[in-house]
Amino acid sequence: MKGDTLTPLERFLAVVSHKEPDRVPLFLFPTLHGARELDMTLTDYFTRGENIVEGQLKLREKYQHDCLTGFFYAAAEVEAWGGEVLRRDDGPFNSGRPIIRDPEQILDLSPPIVDNARCLQESIKATAGLAAECGKDVPILGVAISPFSLPVMQMGFGSYLELMHDRPALFEALMAINEEFCVDWANAQLEAGATAIVYFDPVSSTTIIPRDLYLTTGLEVARRTIPRIQGPTGTHFASGHCLSIIPDIISTGTGVIGVSAEEDLSDIKTACDGKLTIVGNLNGVEMRRWTEQDAEHAVKTAIAKAGRGGGFILADNHGEIPWHVSEETLLAISSAVDQWGRYPLDWIDADA
Amino acid sequence: MTVESYREQFRDALLKMNQEAARELLMQTAEVLTPVQRLESLIIPALIDIGDQWGCGNAALSQLYMSGRICETLIDELIPILEVRRRDLPRTAVVVLGDFHVLGKRIVCSLLRSSGVDILDYGTAEVDETLTRIQEDGVKILLVSTLMLHSALKVIELRTKRDAAGLDFKIVVGGAPFRMDEMLWHEIGADAMGQSASDALGIIENLAKEME
Numbered sequence: 001m002k003g004d005t006l007t008p009l010e011r012f013l014a015v016v017s018h019k020e021p022d023r024v025p026l027f028l029f030p031t032l033h034g035a036r037e038l039d040m041t042l043t044d045y046f047t048r049g050e051n052i053v054e055g056q057l058k059l060r061e062k063y064q065h066d067c068l069t070g071f072f073y074a075a076a077e078v079e080a081w082g083g084e085v086l087r088r089d090d091g092p093f094n095s096g097r098p099i100i101r102d103p104e105q106i107l108d109l110s111p112p113i114v115d116n117a118r119c120l121q122e123s124i125k126a127t128a129g130l131a132a133e134c135g136k137d138v139p140i141l142g143v144a145i146s147p148f149s150l151p152v153m154q155m156g157f158g159s160y161l162e163l164m165h166d167r168p169a170l171f172e173a174l175m176a177i178n179e180e181f182c183v184d185w186a187n188a189q190l191e192a193g194a195t196a197i198v199y200f201d202p203v204s205s206t207t208i209i210p211r212d213l214y215l216t217t218g219l220e221v222a223r224r225t226i227p228r229i230q231g232p233t234g235t236h237f238a239s240g241h242c243l244s245i246i247p248d249i250i251s252t253g254t255g256v257i258g259v260s261a262e263e264d265l266s267d268i269k270t271a272c273d274g275k276l277t278i279v280g281n282l283n284g285v286e287m288r289r290w291t292e293q294d295a296e297h298a299v300k301t302a303i304a305k306a307g308r309g310g311g312f313i314l315a316d317n318h319g320e321i322p323w324h325v326s327e328e329t330l331l332a333i334s335s336a337v338d339q340w341g342r343y344p345l346d347w348i349d350a351d352a
Numbered sequence: 353m354t355v356e357s358y359r360e361q362f363r364d365a366l367l368k369m370n371q372e373a374a375r376e377l378l379m380q381t382a383e384v385l386t387p388v389q390r391l392e393s394l395i396i397p398a399l400i401d402i403g404d405q406w407g408c409g410n411a412a413l414s415q416l417y418m419s420g421r422i423c424e425t426l427i428d429e430l431i432p433i434l435e436v437r438r439r440d441l442p443r444t445a446v447v448v449l450g451d452f453h454v455l456g457k458r459i460v461c462s463l464l465r466s467s468g469v470d471i472l473d474y475g476t477a478e479v480d481e482t483l484t485r486i487q488e489d490g491v492k493i494l495l496v497s498t499l500m501l502h503s504a505l506k507v508i509e510l511r512t513k514r515d516a517a518g519l520d521f522k523i524v525v526g527g528a529p530f531r532m533d534e535m536l537w538h539e540i541g542a543d544a545m546g547q548s549a550s551d552a553l554g555i556i557e558n559l560a561k562e563m564e
């Protein structure tokens with residue numbers, strides 16, 4: 001963007017140190033939109049790591065955002081366990097029938113070897129390709145589904161909630177297996193050149209489970225897993241609420257949180273108390289019908305609430321821009337960040 | 353102890369996902385409440401309350417899901433099937449369009465069945481299959497449960513094909529995309545939107561009155 005004096009990586013490092021860089025970083029996650037740039041269907045796009053590299057670089061050139069990712073789709077992780085992926089050309093791929101259909105199967109489960117899983121290796125190839133192209137200047141984000149959230153795809157949401165409630169020993173056994181996989185997968189991405197890992201943990205949000213349950217489940221899993229990931233991590237709740245568990249999240253050792261559009265950024269900023277950097281919280285669902293003015297208003301509001309003092313990265317609230325969001329809207333967001341994201345954010349007082 | 357006090361204790365047992373405590377409380381009330389009273393004064397209001405609490409962020413999805421499951425089990429165990437008042441409502445079905453995220457649908461089914469509503473569960477289905485089944489079953493109200501945006505947008509196809517075929521049923525939507533964007537249900541042409549599973553019964557009853 002015109003007027004930038006830092007590289008995206010320098011900007012990222014400044015905000016996570018809770019310092020004000022040249023402007024608010026913009027982490028767009030248009031993981032699907034690369035297919036449009038390459039004039040491919042989503043099904044074709046997500047077959048090769050090289051496509052992701054080319055798509056991500058084209059997207060960054062267009063939107064001037066501050067990160068890249070070799071991420072394919074969340075269901076790739078369960079695909080590595082032998083699970084089915086339901087491909088579609090109008091949105092993100094989903095996992096199909098659960099691989100764990102009877103809780104007793106957990107006793108015979110063993111984690112896949114990352115090096116042997118083609119779906120993961122294509123993502124590794126993308127991460128390595130992006131790192132080779134611009135890893136010195138742009139943060140490359142890896143993504144690992146938390147051991148605590150992966151079972152939603154492994155066994156289905158309802159069955160997993162019942163496992164947690166009815167079969168605590170099998171739940172713990174599954175966590176132990178998943179933790180090994182998550183650590184291996186996250187570290188493989190770091191080794192390939194990822195700057196940091198997004199620890200994707202929607203089930204830990206208070207939208208999904210109450211805090212009391214989180215304290216004895218998702219929190220303990222995160223405390224065991226995150227320290228074993230050999231690089232910086234950010235925890236993302238995929239638009240789930242997290243305000244009331246922020247002090248607990250801090251204790252996991254993560255450095256960043258992805259927050260919901262349904263929670264107030266001022267409250268989140270206060271709760272983070274300079275200990276966590278916030279990523280969020282533009283509403284990706286509403287974004288589909290935003291005008292240029294709507295985009296500008298949303299960007300200004302978010303920056304006004306959380307931008308001061310660093311510790312804030314503007315992004316959508318789910319970790320993935322929906323396929324139906326237009327190029328014009330993403331350009332409007334980028335332009336608004338360029339205009340209103342310059343430090344010092346003196347316009348906030350003038351607008352108040 | 354008053355009915356209100358029993359109800360609060362029952363709701364709290366559900367929020368703690370404590371099936372034994374919920375069962376014990378229902379058994380305690382057997383001396384003072386008929387099975388129908390237990391259903392209508394304790395179980396249904398408690399489930400609706402928990403659904404409302406989830407809708408405003410004060411309860412978690414796991415509590416709502418497990419509460420529904422616990423109540424279904426307790427109704428099966430403790431309330432004779434003939435005692436449950438079957439509600440005289442238009443034929444209603446629930447579906448998830450082209451998506452395997454079915455937790456919301458299961459919660460809606462639990463709450464409605466616990467409330468004495470006979471609901472047809474179409475599981476995950478595509479639009480054409482859903483329309484065929486609606487015609488075969490004479491469904492007048494279709495609940496569409498969604499998690500993903502693309503699944504929510506499939507309602508446009510559903511509504512367009514419904515209108516083109518001259519079919520007479522109402523479309524009620526619910527789920528995350530509609531909570532995240534409160535204009536979305538209007539835009540896609542649904543007839544009503546529920547913020548939470550606990551809204552479903554009221555919406556069905558209101559639509560039933562409109563259809564009379």
